[in-house]
Amino acid sequence: MSRARAVQTYPLVLVQYRSPSQEYGDERKFEWALQVQVDKRRLKGPIFRVIDMDGTFSESGAWWMYVMEDGTLRYDPLCYGGIQIGEIHPLGLNRLREVIQGHQLVPKRGSWRSRHWALEVMEILKGHGWIRHDLVPRRLEKGMFLPEFRRLSRVRVSSPEGENAPYPPVTFY
Structure with a gap:
């Protein structure tokens, strides 16, 4: 008798970063990114981030996306942790890349930030079944993630170790 093998999935994590000018306690203003943790133990996998063009984290209005294919949250003093918002089957990873990178970076207002981008992308990912079931029926808003x-x-x-801790905390579901 053979047992069916459980399908392995990768956690999809919403990650918060502080900019160099921010400090602990400014979470409301921290930048957000998305990571697929293909190696959960090492907190490693593609990280999708958007940053303003001048790199100052100002409200310049011009943004670009970059992807760190082998990104890790380890040893990053600006990473203040992450929340698992979903999961993806390994065979869907390329499609996820296409969906995320295909989303237009169009600021809706002057105060548009990476947090807004992440929320927009997460709304799109709902339609692909990659977002946690408890989040699907709700409109995703910044305030629902801030307490965690x-x-x-x-x-x-x-x-x-404080900010020099090798592993930032991540909440998995």
């Missing part, structure tokens, strides 16, 4: 991001920031800075 604040908790993760506290965990990060209260660890013995």
